[in-house]
Structure formats: C-alpha cells, structure tokens
Amino acid sequence: MKKLLIILLAIIMAISVVGCNNEGKEIVGNEATVIKNGTYKGVGNGKGGEISVEVTIEDDMIKDIKVLGQNETSGFDTAMDTLTENIIAKNSVDVDTVSGCTLTSKGFLEAINSALAAANATPDMLKKVEGAAKNVAKEDVTETHDIVVIGAGGAGLAAAIEAKAAGADVIVLEKMPLAGGNTLISGAEYAASNNWLQEKEGIKDSVEQHIEDTLKGGDNINNPELVRVVAENALEGAIWLRDEVGVVWEDELMQFGGHTAKRSLVPLGASGKEIITKQLKKAKEMNIPILLNTKATVLITDTNGKVIGVEAEGEDKNYTFNTNKAVIVASGGFGSNVEMRVKYNPDIDNAILSTNTTGSTGDGIVMAENIGADLVGMEHIQTYPICDPLTGTLLYFDDARLYGHTVIVNKEGKRFVEELGRRDVMSMGIKAQTGSVCYELLDQNGFDASKLQENHGPELDYLFKNNLLVKADTLEEAAAFFEIDAKELKATVNKYNSYVKDGKDPEFNKRMLPSTVDTAPFYILKAAPAVHHTMGGIKINTNAQVINKDGKVIEGLYAAGEVTGGIHGTNRLGSNALADIIVFGRVAGQNAAK
Template identity: 80%
Template sequence: MKKFLVFFLVITIVVGLVGCNKMEKVDSNESTTSIKDGVYEGVGTGKGGEIKVEVTIADDTITAIKVVSHNETPGFDTAMETLTESIISKNSLEVDGVSGCTFTSNGFIEAVTEALTAAGATPEMLKKIDVTSSSGVKEEVTETHDIVVIGAGGAGLSAAIEAKAAGADVIVLEKMPMAGGNTLISGAEYAAPNNWLQKEEGIEDSIDLHIEDTLKGGDNKANEELVRVLAENALAGAEWLRDEVGIVWEDELMFFGGHSVKRSLVPAGASGREIISKQLAKAEEMNIPVLLNTKATALITDENGKVIGVEAEGENKNYTFNTNKAVIIASGGFGSNVEMRVKYNPDIDETILSTNSTGSTGDGIVMAEKIGASLVGMEYIQTYPICDPLTGTLLYYDDARLYGHTIIVNKEGKRFVEELGRRDVMSMAIKAQTGHVCYELLDQKGFEASKLQENHGPELDYLYKNDLLVKADTIKEAADFFGIDAVELQKTVDKYNGYIADGKDPEFNKRSLPSTVEVGPFYILKATPAVHHTMGGIKINTNAQVLDTEGNVIEGLYAAGEVTGGIQGANRLGSNALADITVFGRIAGQNAAK
C-alpha cells in the first residue's frame, strides 16, 4: 500500500511538472510575441482611389496580404502583387516601390501600414528576417524567334499581333513590370479622317486635310511621305482595332487643338486602358509571350550589319534572343530621361515635370544609334498644357476642354490663349502666366456633358484631396479658393457667354463654342504644363524600316511609335499619336514577318 502511494505521488508530481513546463512555454511565447495573431484590415489611397487590404499576422510575421478592393489602372495594379511578394519575403515594409507605379505603391504600403496599426503594432515590431542574397549569378538563356519586339506599348503590341497573324513566331520584351507604356496612361483618343462618326454628324473631312493639319501643326518639319501614310491608313487602323482587337469606341468625337475639324475617336472610358487591355487579351489569345521586367540592352548584328538578335536582362536571367526575320523597336520616347532631354534641348531641364511613363528613357533610340541608325528631330520636345502641378501627370479632367466646355484663365481672371490651340502654344502661354499655372473653369452642364465623374471619378477625388480642384456654388466662391481675381473672372465669363450667343470668339478665335458657362455649381482646376511627347527619334521609311546615317536600310530592323522621328515634325497634334502607333506598328509587324 505504501509503495502504491509513493508511486502515485511520484506520478502526480511528474505530471504536474510537465503541465507547468507546458504552461511556461505558452507564457514564454506570449511574452516574446509583440503582435497578436490575426487578420487586420487597412486602407490606403492610390492613383485610382481607395486600396483596401487584409493582412494576416502570425508570430510577428506577415504571412499573407489580400487586396480586398481597389480601382487602380489595370497593369499598374500588378505593383501590388510585386510588393506583396517583397513584403512577405522580407517581413518588412522597407521595400522599394515598383518603378512607374508610385501612386499605387504608396497607397498599397499605406494600406498595409494601417493594417499593422489596427493590430496595435508598428512596422518595427515585425520579426527581423535575414534575407541572404544569392550569388548574383544570372542564368544565361538563349532563344530563337522569328521576330523580337522591344516594348509592350500600343505600337509594340500592334506590331506583335500583326506579325503573329502573318504566321511569324513572335516574342515581346518589356522592361517595366507592366505592359502599356505611355498608351496605358493616355486618354488614347485617335485621329481618323472620314470616320463613321463624322459621317453620322455630317462633318466634312479628308485625308488631305488631315495631312495639311499635321504638317502645319508640326511647323512643316515632318516628313510628308510618312504623314501621308499616317493619314491614309488611320481609319483602317481604327477599324482594325475595333474589328480585330475588340476595342470599343464611344459614340462621340473630340475636337483636338490644331485640327481643322472634329475627327478624333474616343475609346471606352476615355482611357488607354481600353486599348492595352484588349491588345494584351488578343496577344494572349494568339499565344504571343510578353516578358515583363525584361530590358533589351543591345542589338546583335552580323558581319554585314544586319540585325540578327537582341541581348536582354531579366530579373534572374541574361537573355540572347536570336531572330530568323527581324527586330522591331517600339520602346517609346525619352520624355522621362532628363539628361537626354537636356542633351538635345537645354530648355527642357529638370525643372519641368513629365506626364510620361518612367520607362520612357530612350533606350531603343540609344541602341539603334549604336549600330549606325540615323536620328531625326531630337530637339523637338512637346509639353502638354493641362497637368498635375504636383507630379506632372496628365489630367483626364482636361477632357472637358477638348469637348469645348471650359474657359482657361490666369490668376488675374483673364483669358490669355485659345483653349483649343496647339499644345506647345498653350503650354508656353501658361508658363508665361503668374505662377506658371492656369485655371480651367467649368460649369455643371459642361461637367456632366464631359462625363468626368463617370469616366474619371478617382482622379477627381485625388484633385479635391490635394486642393487642385474646387467645386463651389458660385464663380466667386470658386475663384476665392485659388485667390483668383473674382471680379475680373466674372467679367471674362460674361464676355465669353456673349461670344457663345454670337457664335464667334473675336479674342482668341476658339474653334468650338458648344455652350455657355453659367449653371452652378462651378468647378475650377489648377494646372501646369509638363513634358508629354518627344517628336524626335529613329529615322524610318514608309515601310517602317530603320535607316542608317547614309539613308540606307538597316536590314532586319524596324521601328514604330514614339521611338521614331519625322512623323510629327516640331509638334504633335493631340490624338495623332494613337493613329501613329497603330498605323506604323501594323506596318512594322506586317513587313517584318515577310
């Protein structure tokens, strides 16, 4: 009996000790865990408005990030996937934003930070993870394709689709983490003479008039043969985008400055998202690979100077792409390369912001020049008149001006330029005003007719938040918000409304006068010019073949889009770019595949 009791007591003590040890272990974990495990919600503000996320935390570690909702531009939203991978792999918010996606990156990180705050934590409380770097040695990869396209913007994708349709094996290289380039962030309006909407509205137009407008708008510095190809094929390009690629065009036209008549088609949503999303879908349908984060670095030539391939760098690979047929350069202009801008035009320095994608750094131009390609018009750099004074971003709010509904004034409340004038003329006029800014006034009926809330609601939210746009019941109240001379502004409005009644603007000869400005509430936007388009680039012929400095064709090399020069002259008319990239992108793809 005594032995049994002793045994029982021993067992009880051992079990008790084990239990105590277990409890101490739990308590120890709790004491070393700074953040309570769970799923927490956070909200940030991106370019498209609110970004909402759910962040899962376990053992002081971010184990998952789910994007619940957002309204970021397709393509730019991939930045959130990239950042999610970086944050989770490092368990830290000290990560680099995604190039070209600053607003989205900032908004996403803001949302994750807010989720940590909801957990009662700060980023510093996350468990430190030692991320050891790899050897840094990249895998060497060699591939052969019929055609390599450099650049996945509107021109590059047009070229790739046409080349593939002609039976070629095509691959597209894009250095940015998203496809689209400047096309994606543009309004993507498309100048097409004799289009179907003009016929419905009874607007008389012609190919010759489009050529005349383009040459005149470019100060007669453009290559007339290239301009003729542009104008003669613009309508077919718009129909191809509609019928073959699936682009939806709105049932309305825009009247861009410098054009004699209203001839510019508008894509659904008045945004390049319609163009790029449909082109990417078509490319996927046709099994055309698009390699993102893959930067072309050099053109490969044979002993005769023919281009036979491309060298490129990926995140973990070095590529050699050999070609059976050709390389097509469609890598865009150099509007975001300040050093290159200043080299060719010292006036366009770092003090001038840019509307361009951060990928617009002139890489294709440099590569082509290194193998003897001729460049043309590099000094011609265009600014866009209505841009964000804080970032340089082109403002879609400007649609209202293109529909003819706005009055543009200075700080003194006076008009100083035709609202539908050439972009360069308007930009220089704005730079000459107080503060180098202008103010765009719009009334409620113009606001509704321009579909600003419908098409660009997130941008409006951004503008209100940053005091760049005001909505007020009276013109005086709106003027006072920006310190504009309200008395003079009212006089200007009254005078302008009189011009509407007379059907003529004797001051600035505004070429479209659709409506008065008199129905409240009233809106005023503050804006400034920014670099928008580089007219210069690689010299091509009408077949989109690249020419050398002696005027000879460089075999195996084609180019299309803003990377080329000679098509727009000294200045580009609004909506000519989409026609340009489509027409010459198609020509490059068709000819390269032969």
C-alpha cells in the first residue's frame, strides 16, 4: 500500500509539472503558460511577395524566428533581421516598422502574427517583458578621414569607390538602415549615347543630340555646362559600371519619353538592385566602411568657411568626423518631405503620394544651405505618371510602355496623351482625367516582349491581389473590370492598331509604334502620378564643387546626385538620373581625392 501511494504521489506531481490544469493551460514548473510550447509557421505578404517564417515559442516567449522564404529586394530584407531582434528582445510584435522598409516590415509582422494564430494565440498572450532602460547617454566618438561621403545611394557609392581608388581614406554615412537610396528602388535604366547596343542595332545617335534632348526636356533652363558633362561622360560611366564594378547590362535598349533616340541601357533584372548590389560588393572589396543608421547633421567649417568635417548621430554614438580633404554630399532629394515640397511648390502637397524612399527628406540640402551654399531650381518637382494609386510606389509594369507596347486611356476609353511623352506632361494629363487616374493597356505579345513576368513577378502578384491589374480574354471583359467604356476602348484600340500599321500616329505623334494590341489575353493596369524626382538642389560647378551665394566655391565641399540642382531644368528625362549620379558621383570622388 505504501509503494502504491508513493507511485500515485509521483504521478500527481508529474502532472502538476507538465500537464494541463482544469482551464486547459499548460503547466511549466509551478507556472501556467497560455501558449503551448512549439514551433509554428506563418505567412505574410511583403513588397516582394510572400514571406514565410517559423516561430519558436517557449514559456509564452518568442525564442527564435527563422525566415523560410522571401523575395524582398536585397537591402530591404535586412529589415527582417532588425525586426527579429526587436521582437525577441521585447517578446512582442508591437514594434516599429523599419524606416524605409514599410511594406517588407508589415509583411514580416503579418507572418509572425500568422504563426501566433497557428499556435491558437494572440499577441497579447505573450509574456510581458520589462523594456531596457531608455535614454542611455550616447558615446562621443571622434574620427579623422580623408573624405566623408554623406549618403550610400548610387551617387555616394560611385564617389566613394572612385575616391578610394585614388588612394583616399573614405567613410560613408547613411541615415537609413539600408544602403541604396532611390537608386535601389528605381528601374535604373541609364541614358548613354553611342553605346555598344546602339552600334549593334545601327541606331544613329550623338552626344549633341543627347544634350539637345535634355535641354529641351528641361525647358532650356538647365545649366548647359553640367548637361554636357553628363552627356559626354555617360558612356564611360556605363562602361565603368560594367568593367570595374561588375554591373551586368541586359542585351536591349529602352526609349524614354523626351529622348529622340533609343539610348537607355537596362541593368540585369531591370532594377536598381543590380547597380547597388554590385557597388556595395565593390565597396566591401575595397574596405570602404559604410555606417548605417548614422545621420549627418552638421557640416563643420573653419574660420575661412572651408568644410573640414561632419557631425553625425548614430544609434548609440555621437560622431565628429574630421576630414583631411573633403566632404561629399550625396544624400538625395526631398521628394518625401511634404513640408519642404510645399515650401518651394505649394501645388505638391500631401495629397500627392511619392515614389521616393522615406529617407528623401532634403537633409543634405539644408546642411549645405546652412553654411552658405546656393540652391537652384527648388520649385521644380517632377511626378512620375505610372505609379500605384494606393501607395505611390513606382510600378515596373510600366516597362511595357517604355518598350512602346502600351496604349494609355481614360475612364471614357479614349487616349489623351502621347504614351512616350515627357513625364510632367503625361502626369498633368492624367491628373486632368476622371478620378485623376489612367489605364494602361497591352496584349499578351507586349506582355511577353516586355519580360514583365520574368523581371517583376512579385509586383504582378501584388497588383492582381489589390485589383489594380486585370487579365482578361477580351477587351470588353477587361474594360468591365474597371468600368471603362468598352465601346470607346475598342474603337480606340482599332484606331491605334491602324496607326501601327501605317507607321505614324496622327493624334499624339507617339514616337515608337512597335506592335499592335490585338492578341488575347489583354492586361489593363490602373495607375496615377506620384512625386518622383526633385530637380532642384545644391548649386555645383562642372567639378562637382559646391557654389555659395556669392558664386564662389566652398572649399572642401562637393555634391553629386539628386541633392544637386541645375542639371535637369524643369523636368528630368527618364534614365538621365542614373547617368547623372554615376557621372557626377565619379567626378566628385576623383576631384575630392586630389
């Protein structure tokens, strides 16, 4: 009997340790847990499509998070590492999204919540953890380098690579948690006259024609000397990217609105990911340090006004960077700074979305102006015509238009603008239509020729899911999806197809008519304009030196990329930005290192 009692007592004790109480809660030691220990899978939708995760829960604590699958853009995917660290530290999914990576962050958090749901749990069932002490004093750090580059986008990385190649000690500061800036999220097509593909296709072009197109596109208020530097050095820059940095160019060309020749090179995958990934790889090979989450705040000058350093704020450090040679400002434009936009152009208010990263807030412009730099063209803010009406994101589906395969119509089913016209003209034309939107139509032949599925599959999934894109067997069915006048649409398409066969568009003078729109299935995209590029910025000379309000050079200060003004006038032609940032990024790096 004694032995039996001992056995029964042991069983009861075991149940109290690992069993369930009468409320169904798992018992761990003497403490009841709410969530059953285990590993659970969840799925969310990020910018690049589906994100799948595996979450390990022990004692109502998230112990581990593994990403099983994702298709986020390189750089943006680092947001998941940051979120994982914060979620585990707080044992909570109530964490801030990573700045500049909002869609990736939301998709990742959605996947975590999905995993919790698989555990029959909700976020509030996780054990509360006391947060770490706040307002810990930052460490003060002082360093000296030959050159400090502000901004790790396409221009800043080009400048850093060239300066390092010239023998300078270089460091790059980036306020965002990832490098790349607007270059990373762009299509990154690159305008260069007399390039190798033009030669292969027998396309006649010239530097002078590129200059003329750029000046005309900017309503001739561009600085012609700066335009000439870009046009004359664009091809060399593209070859440098290919041969020195390792960028792969596709074996095809695009023709953007305002260009009179098909001269725009296309990077692998038709995305800035190819440019930035290869620049970062090159920078790493050259041992160029890049400090992320480090915001430059003040340009330091001596008593003569020469720039001799930069003050910056990191996550846990306050930096003073002294320079032996120069500072290069390559921090981008101000497309995401609504207050700054309205200051210079009241029409570009918060009712207009932006394609830019959240880091495009004009910090470099303000810092330079604070030490006397002159600004030029700040009121000239460009919108891109084909963007997501929900988020403002530039849509790569628009590649089809740049290959000449699409027809753009309004709600009434009628064309109203040249599909390859200037961005500002197209954008204003779209804003004047019903609902301030347009509808971009192409057929299966155009879809295949534009490599949309191959290059931009995740975006297509997003567009279909959010009812911004329809695929249909007939024009009538496609029109009905968006309540477009089907009769007028058919008449418009028939008329357009006749123009293609005649080789001339008498209505809008479309400059490229490669194919008819007549092969089912048909695709229609709904789109709207969004702020895309700020033409104004810091005034520079042909050496990329910053000019003050008295027309004199500010010693020790260079600038390159969208942070500068004067190159594009009132309106930037598509694919000129990449030529600009690479050409002047290289110029700045080479000259600063002298």
